[in-house]
Amino acid sequence: xxxxxxxxxxxxxxxxxxxxxxxxxxxxxxxxxxxxxxxxxxxxxxxxxxxxxxxxxxxxxxxxxxxxxxxxxxxxxxxxxxxxxxxxxxxxxxxxxxxxxxxxxxxxxxxxxxxxxxxxxxxxxxxxxxxxxxxxxxxxxxxxxxxxxxxxxxxxxxxxxxxxxxxxxxxxxxxxxxxxxxxxxxxxxxxxxxxxxxxxxxxxxxxxxxxxxxxxxxxxxxxxxxxxxxxxxxxxxxxxxxxxxxxxxxxxxxxxxxxxxxxxxxxxxxxxxxxxxxxxxxxxxxxxxxxxxxxxxxxxxxxxxxxxxxxxxxxxxxxxxxxxxxxxxxxxxxxxxxxxxxxxxxxxxxxxxxxxxxxxxxxxxxxxxxxxxxxxxxxxxxxxxxxxxxxxxxxxxxxxxxxxxxxxxxxxxxxxxxxxxxxxxxxxxxxxxxxxxxxxxxxxxxxxxxxxxxxxxxxxxxxxxxxxxxxxxxxxxxxxxxxxxxxxxxxxxxxxxxxxxxxxxxxxxxxxxxxxxxxxxxxxxxxxxxxxxxxxxxxxxxxxxxxxxxxxxxxxxxxxxxxxxxxxxxxxxx
Amino acid sequence: xxxxxxxxxxxxxxxxxxxxxxxxxxxxxxxxxxxxxxxxxxxxxxxxxxxxxxxxxxxxxxxxxxxxxxxxxxxxxxxxxxxxxxxxxxxxxxxxxxxxxxxxxxxxxxxxxxxxxxxxxxxxxxxxxxxxxxxxxxxxxxxxxxxxxxxxxxxxxxxxxxxxxxxxxxxxxxxxxxxxxxxxxxxxxxxxxxxxxxxxxxxxxxxxxxxxxxxxxxxxxxxxxxxxxxxxxxxxxxxxxxxxxxxxxxxxxxxxxxxxxxxxxxxxxxxxxxxxxxxxxxxxxxxxxxxxxxxxxxxxxxxxxxxxxxxxxxxxxxxxxxxxxxxxxxxxxxxxxxxxxxxxxxxxxxxxxxxxxxxxxxxxxxxxxxxxxxxxxxxxxxxx
Numbered sequence: 001x002x003x004x005x006x007x008x009x010x011x012x013x014x015x016x017x018x019x020x021x022x023x024x025x026x027x028x029x030x031x032x033x034x035x036x037x038x039x040x041x042x043x044x045x046x047x048x049x050x051x052x053x054x055x056x057x058x059x060x061x062x063x064x065x066x067x068x069x070x071x072x073x074x075x076x077x078x079x080x081x082x083x084x085x086x087x088x089x090x091x092x093x094x095x096x097x098x099x100x101x102x103x104x105x106x107x108x109x110x111x112x113x114x115x116x117x118x119x120x121x122x123x124x125x126x127x128x129x130x131x132x133x134x135x136x137x138x139x140x141x142x143x144x145x146x147x148x149x150x151x152x153x154x155x156x157x158x159x160x161x162x163x164x165x166x167x168x169x170x171x172x173x174x175x176x177x178x179x180x181x182x183x184x185x186x187x188x189x190x191x192x193x194x195x196x197x198x199x200x201x202x203x204x205x206x207x208x209x210x211x212x213x214x215x216x217x218x219x220x221x222x223x224x225x226x227x228x229x230x231x232x233x234x235x236x237x238x239x240x241x242x243x244x245x246x247x248x249x250x251x252x253x254x255x256x257x258x259x260x261x262x263x264x265x266x267x268x269x270x271x272x273x274x275x276x277x278x279x280x281x282x283x284x285x286x287x288x289x290x291x292x293x294x295x296x297x298x299x300x301x302x303x304x305x306x307x308x309x310x311x312x313x314x315x316x317x318x319x320x321x322x323x324x325x326x327x328x329x330x331x332x333x334x335x336x337x338x339x340x341x342x343x344x345x346x347x348x349x350x351x352x353x354x355x356x357x358x359x360x361x362x363x364x365x366x367x368x369x370x371x372x373x374x375x376x377x378x379x380x381x382x383x384x385x386x387x388x389x390x391x392x393x394x395x396x397x398x399x400x401x402x403x404x405x406x407x408x409x410x411x412x413x414x415x416x417x418x419x420x421x422x423x424x425x426x427x428x429x430x431x432x433x434x435x436x437x438x439x440x441x442x443x444x445x446x447x448x449x450x451x452x453x454x455x456x457x458x459x460x461x462x463x464x465x466x467x468x469x470x471x472x473x474x475x476x477x478x479x480x481x482x483x484x485x486x487x488x489x490x491x492x493x494x495x496x497x498x499x500x501x502x503x504x505x506x507x508x509x510x511x512x513x514x515x516x517x518x519x520x521x522x523x524x525x526x527x528x529x530x531x532x533x534x535x536x537x538x539x540x541x542x543x544x545x546x547x548x549x550x551x552x553x554x555x556x557x558x559x560x561x562x563x564x565x566x567x568x569x570x571x572x573x574x
Numbered sequence: 575x576x577x578x579x580x581x582x583x584x585x586x587x588x589x590x591x592x593x594x595x596x597x598x599x600x601x602x603x604x605x606x607x608x609x610x611x612x613x614x615x616x617x618x619x620x621x622x623x624x625x626x627x628x629x630x631x632x633x634x635x636x637x638x639x640x641x642x643x644x645x646x647x648x649x650x651x652x653x654x655x656x657x658x659x660x661x662x663x664x665x666x667x668x669x670x671x672x673x674x675x676x677x678x679x680x681x682x683x684x685x686x687x688x689x690x691x692x693x694x695x696x697x698x699x700x701x702x703x704x705x706x707x708x709x710x711x712x713x714x715x716x717x718x719x720x721x722x723x724x725x726x727x728x729x730x731x732x733x734x735x736x737x738x739x740x741x742x743x744x745x746x747x748x749x750x751x752x753x754x755x756x757x758x759x760x761x762x763x764x765x766x767x768x769x770x771x772x773x774x775x776x777x778x779x780x781x782x783x784x785x786x787x788x789x790x791x792x793x794x795x796x797x798x799x800x801x802x803x804x805x806x807x808x809x810x811x812x813x814x815x816x817x818x819x820x821x822x823x824x825x826x827x828x829x830x831x832x833x834x835x836x837x838x839x840x841x842x843x844x845x846x847x848x849x850x851x852x853x854x855x856x857x858x859x860x861x862x863x864x865x866x867x868x869x870x871x872x873x874x875x876x877x878x879x880x881x882x883x884x885x886x887x888x889x890x891x892x893x894x895x896x897x898x899x900x901x902x903x904x905x906x907x908x909x910x911x912x913x914x915x916x917x918x919x920x921x922x923x924x925x926x927x928x929x930x931x932x933x934x935x936x937x938x939x940x941x942x943x944x945x946x947x948x949x950x951x952x953x954x955x956x957x958x
Binding site for chain 2: 013016038041043045053058065087108157174198205209210212215219221227228230344347352355458459462539
C-alpha cells in the first residue's frame with residue numbers, strides 16, 4: 001500500500017501562518033496528520049524587563065483579530081499579581097467591549113473565513129431568487145436580506161464577477177466540490193448574508209470603539225480599571241451602544257442562527273463533518289461578568305466526551321512541552337516556570353501531491369523531530385480541546401441556565417441529537433450559539449452598569465507597585481477561540497516572566513513526548529478525501545476551530561538569552 | 575510648483591492611467607456607484623471630503639473623483655509577513671463614506687491570505703499568476719515585518735518552504751508601487767522591539783525599491799484607502815516626510831488638533847485615571863499621552879467611521895505610528911520626562927529623547943514638558 005503526503009500551506013482565511021500535512025493511503029483515507037505553524041515572533045521575550053502597566057499593549061499585539069482578548073488578559077494578569085480588584089463599573093464596561101469582540105469574531109469567522117467551506121458561491125449563481133426567498137422562511141419566520149429583489153441583486157453582483165472569469169477573492173476556491181451540500185437557493189441565501197455581514201462586522205467594530213476608542217487594538221483599559229469614564233457617563237454614548245447592539249442581535253437571530261439550522265440540516269448526512277470530535281477532553285473557563293457576582297459562562301472539564309460528569313479546573317495541572325516544537329527545552333513545565341529557547345531545525349526535502357495530482361518535490365515537516373512553532377500544552381499530561389464547542393458543551397452539561405434552553409431549541413430546530421454537536425458541524429454551530437447567548441444577554445450587563453452608575457462613579461482602582469516585592473499572577477478565561485490564560489511574574493517593578501497559553505495552542509498543538517495529538521491532528525485521522533488535489537474536507541475541519549496562529553506562537557526565555565543569535569543552517573536539512 | 579502645475583501633472587497621470595485596460599472589462603466604478611444608489615452628486619461630495627482629508631485644496635476634488643474611477647485599473651497583492659492581521663482587520667472596517675470600501679471591493683485583490691477562498695497550492699498559484707500577469711502594474715501592500723539574517727526561516731510559506739523575505743523581495747521586484755501597511759512593515763514594529771528575537775526588519779530594508787510607509791498599529795482604514803488614492807493621483811512621489819510617510823496623513827502631530835488641547839493650554843490635567851479630571855475630559859499628558867511626539871491624523875479622522883479614538887476614550891496616545899515607539903515611548907502611562915522603572919533602555923528622559931530620532935522631536939519633548947510644567951504652575955497659582 002502506497003502512502004502519499006498532502007501539504008496545505010498556506011492554510012488561508014485564518015489569522016497567521018499555518019501548514020497542515022497529512023498522509024493518505026490508496027483509498028485517500030488520512031492515516032497520519034501534522035499541524036504546525038511556520039512563523040515565530042517572540043512577544044513574550046520582548047515584554048521582559050518592561051513596565052507591568054505597559055504589557056497589556058504588547059500582549060494585545062499578539063493578535064489583531066482577537067484584538068481585545070490578549071489586551072484584557074495582559075491587564076488582568078497584572079491586576080491579579082498585584083492583588084487589584086477593579087471597580088464594578090470597569091468590570092461591566094469590559095464585558096460590554098468583550099461582547100463586541102465575540103460577536104465580531106464569530107460572525108466574521110462564519111461568513112468571511114469559514115463560510116466558503118460550506119457555501120458554494122458558484123452554485124448560488126444558478127439559484128432561482130424567488131424560490132430562494134421562499135426557502136428562507138423554512139429556517140426563520142423573519143428572514144434577513146432575503147427578499148426576492150435583494151437576492152436578485154446579490155446574484156447579479158457576484159454573477160458579474162464570475163462571468164468575467166474574475167472571481168477576485170473567490171478565485172481558485174474549491175467550488176463545485178462533491179462535499180458541498182447546500183442547494184443553489186440555500187447557497188444564495190448564505191451569500192446574501194455574506195455580503196450583509198461585511199456591513200454588520202463594521203458595526204460590531206464600532207460597538208467596541210464606543211468604549212474602546214478604536215478597533216482593532218482598542219485603547220481604554222488600564223491596570224486597575226478603564227479610562228473611558230466620559231463615554232460610560234454619557235447617555236448619548238450608552239444609547240449608541242444599545243442601538244448598535246440591537247442591530248447586530250437582529251443579524252445573529254435572523255441570519256446567523258437560521259443559516260446554521262440550514263447548514264446543519266443539509267450536512268447532517270455528510271460523513272466528512274460528523275463524528276470527528278478530535279480530542280474528547282473539553283475545557284472551558286468562566287467568562288462574561290454580567291452583574292456584581294454573575295457570569296454568563298462557567299468553568300469545567302469534561303473527560304473522554306462523557307457529559308455526565310464535569311470536573312473542576314485545577315490550574316496547577318497545566319504544562320507546556322516542546323518535544324515536537326522548535327524550542328530548546330523539551331521538558332513539560334508549568335507556565336509560571338515556562339522555559340523556551342528557539343531551536344529551529346527546518347523543513348526536510350521530500351515529495352507531496354502537487355496541484356495536478358502528480359508527486360512534486362516539496363519541503364516537508366520533519367515529523368520525527370520538531371515541526372512547529374506551537375508548543376504542546378497538556379492538562380495532567382493529557383490533550384484538551386477548547387473553543388465554543390467545549391464552552392457550550394461543558395456549560396450544557398453543568399445545566400447553565402443561559403445555555404441549556406438555547407442548545408435544546410437548536411437541537412429541536414435541526415432535528416439533530418446532542419451527540420452530533422461533537423463534530424466539525426458542532427464546532428461551527430456552537431460558535432453561533434455562543435454569539436447568540438452573548439448578544440441576547442449583554443443587555444443585562446448594560447442595565448447593571450447604568451444602575452450601578454447611579455450610586456458609584458468609580459472606574460479605576462488605586463494601587464502601587466512595591467519594587468522590593470516579587471509578584472506572580474494570571475488571567476484565566478474564555479475568548480472567542482477557547483480558553484486563554486496569561487501567566488506573569490514581576491520583580492524589581494518590571495516583568496521577569498510572561499507566558500500565554502492560548503486556545504489555538506491547545507487545539508493546534510503538535511504531538512507530545514507520548515505521541516498524543518492535539519485536536520487539529522486528531523480530528524483528521526480517518527477522514528476520507530474525495531479529491532486529493534482539492535482537500536476541502538481538511539480545510540473545512542481546520543477552519544472549524546477558527547485558527548489563530550499568531551496567538552498560538554509564543555515563547556518565554558527566563559534566562560534572558562539573546563534568542564535571535566542562534567545560527568541556522570542555510571540549507572536546513574533536518 | 576503652483577497648484578495649477580500640480581493639477582496639470584495629476585491630469586497627465588490620470589490620462590496615462592485611463593489608457594491602461596480595466597481589470598474588469600464590463601462596467602466601471604461609476605456604474606457600480608450608480609447601482610449602489612450613489613448619485614453623481616454624492617460621489618462628488620465624497621471626493622470633496624477626501625480632498626480635505628488628504629489636505630488638498632478643494633479644486634482637487636474632480637481629480638480625486640477621477641482617480642477613484644480609475645482604481646479599477648489596479649490589481650493589488652497583499653502579503654502577510656510577521657504580523658497580527660490587525661492591518662487587514664482595519665481595512666475591513668473601511669466604511670464611511672461607503673465609497674471607500676467600494677473601491678476596495680472593486681480593485682482586484684489578487685492575493686490576501688485572510689480573505690481569499692483558495693488555500694495551499696491554489697493560493698500559491700494565485701500569487702504566482704498575479705505577479706506574472708500584472709508585471710509592473712500591480713500595487714503591493716505588505717503587512718508585517720520580515721524576519722531576516724540567521725532567522726530568515728522563522729517565517730516560511732508554501733509547500734516549497736520559501737521564506738517571507740524571498741516572497742516579499744520577489745513581489746517587490748515587479749510592483750508598480752509598494753506600500754508598507756502598518757508599523758511592522760514600515761519600521762519593524764513589535765517583533766522588532768528589544769531584543770528583536772526574530773531579527774525582524776522593515777520592508778524598506780530588504781528591497782532597493784521605494785517604499786511608502788503607512789504606519790500605525792494598525793493604521794486607520796482611511797489612511798490605507800487614502801494612500802491608494804494618493805498613489806493614483808501622484809504616482810510614487812507624494813510628499814513624504816523623513817520616514818517616507820505621506821505628509822497629508824502624517825504631517826501634523828496628534829497634539830496639534832487634539833480635542834483636549836484647550837485643557838493642556840489651560841493647565842488642566844488628568845493626574846490619575848478615574849480622577850475628577852478624567853471625568854471632566856482634561857488633558858492626558860501627565861498620564862503619559864504621547865500625542866505631542868506623534869505624527870498622525872487620528873485627532874481629525876478618528877477610527878471606525880469617526881466613532882472614537884483613544885484620547886476620546888480617556889487613554890493617552892501611545893505613539894504607534896512612530897518608528898521604534900515600543901522601545902522609545904514607554905512607559906505608556908507616564909510622561910516621557912518621568913520614568914519610574916528601570917527598563918533595558920535606560921532611565922531618564924534624556925536617554926529616551928535621544929532615541930526619538932529627529933532632533934526637533936527631542937527639542938519638542940523638552941518644550942512640551944516645560945510648557946506643561948509652567949501651565950500646571952499657573953493653574954496652581956490661580957487655585958490659590
